[in-house]
Amino acid sequence: MTGQAMRLSAVEGDIARLSVEAIVNAANASLLGGGGVDGAIHRAAGPQLLEECRTLGGCATGDAKLTAGYGLQARYVIHTVGPVWQGGTAGEDALLASCYRRCLELAAAHAVTSIAFPAISTGAYGFPLARATDIAVATVSAVIATQPAITRVQFVCFSREVLALYRQVLARTDHD
Numbered sequence: 342m343t344g345q346a347m348r349l350s351a352v353e354g355d356i357a358r359l360s361v362e363a364i365v366n367a368a369n370a371s372l373l374g375g376g377g378v379d380g381a382i383h384r385a386a387g388p389q390l391l392e393e394c395r396t397l398g399g400c401a402t403g404d405a406k407l408t409a410g411y412g413l414q415a416r417y418v419i420h421t422v423g424p425v426w427q428g429g430t431a432g433e434d435a436l437l438a439s440c441y442r443r444c445l446e447l448a449a450a451h452a453v454t455s456i457a458f459p460a461i462s463t464g465a466y467g468f469p470l471a472r473a474t475d476i477a478v479a480t481v482s483a484v485i486a487t488q489p490a491i492t493r494v495q496f497v498c499f500s501r502e503v504l505a506l507y508r509q510v511l512a513r514t515d516h517d
């Protein structure tokens with residue numbers, strides 16, 4: 342394993358329950374709540390999270406905004422808005438990469454050392470899972486090479502199938 346690869350891992354579970362400094366939320370542009378990961382995070386964090394989100398004025402696709410974690414174990418939630426899949430020719434790949442990059446930049450700006458990501462855009466937003474996983478792992482690997490303070494990044498998988506895929510892509514990355 343290379344230095345970068347040792348900082349990355351995939352785990353199965355509910356991201357809202359993780360004990361890391363920051364968890365990433367796959368939100369929608371309003372930041373005012375949705376289903377999937379977003380619903381789970383807001384339920385676990387409590388109503389104060391939505392109150393803070395209301396003050397943020399939404400978030401552009403490919404960008405990210407940070408809030409406190411309130412009732413979560415995580416100190417921060419970094420809300421990012423993934424692209425809705427439209428067939429692959431509407432800049433979706435670059436926008437998804439931008440989500441991962443912006444989240445890590447915000448994390449570093451707040452001295453976060455450990456962060457967990459869900460599989461952004463692969464639920465309601467319909468991004469093909471294998472393609473999204475390649476982008477997630479490649480982008481995070483490249484960005485953390487320039488952010489030494491981020492020592493631990495976890496990809497949180499909501500099923501065994503997703504976990505198996507992430508592990509395969511991470512193993513391939515180890516040998517690059």
Ligand code: ADP
Pocket residue numbers: 354355356357367368376377378379381382423459460461462463464465466467468497498499
């Ligand atoms: P998007 O709208 O960006 O597609 P979703 O929340 O619909 O976001 O789904 C993103 C991914 O997160 C999907 O792969 C989904 O299975 C997964 N997911 C849903 N709930 C959770 C959770 N509580 N923890 C981790 N991953 C989750």
